[in-house]
Amino acid sequence: MTPWIDVAAEADLFEGAGIAIQPAGHDLALFSIDGEVFATDNICSHGSARLCDGYVEGYEVECPFHQGRFDVRTGAATCGPATEPVKSWPVKIEAGRVYLQLSA
Numbered sequence: 480m481t482p483w484i485d486v487a488a489e490a491d492l493f494e495g496a497g498i499a500i501q502p503a504g505h506d507l508a509l510f511s512i513d514g515e516v517f518a519t520d521n522i523c524s525h526g527s528a529r530l531c532d533g534y535v536e537g538y539e540v541e542c543p544f545h546q547g548r549f550d551v552r553t554g555a556a557t558c559g560p561a562t563e564p565v566k567s568w569p570v571k572i573e574a575g576r577v578y579l580q581l582s583a
């Protein structure tokens with residue numbers, strides 16, 4: 480089974496915004512929305528923008544480059560010009576820490 484990796488303190492997150500993390504060579508974004516935490520790849524599938532810098536509305540993050548949008552719960556592209564999804568990662572919170580399951 481893929482191990483859970485401690486990647487951040489829940490207190491490091493900002494409600495309604497993203498932060499960047501780099502666990503085990505991955506470039507990921509964590510989003511805290513309505514008390515839940517979601518993890519996606521940080522780099523937009525359309526270009527080299529960082530989604531952690533994007534504007535969050537509801538469960539969507541808007542890419543800062545061309546305003547493509549992704550559902551942070553699934554990574555699905557929900558607004559062009561982004562058409563390809565970004566990967567989303569399993570998250571769990573335990574004792575104030577954020578854990579991700581990072582497969583290869």
Ligand code: FES
Binds near residue numbers: 528546547548560561
């Ligand atoms: Fe993200 Fe173009 S780089 S929409």
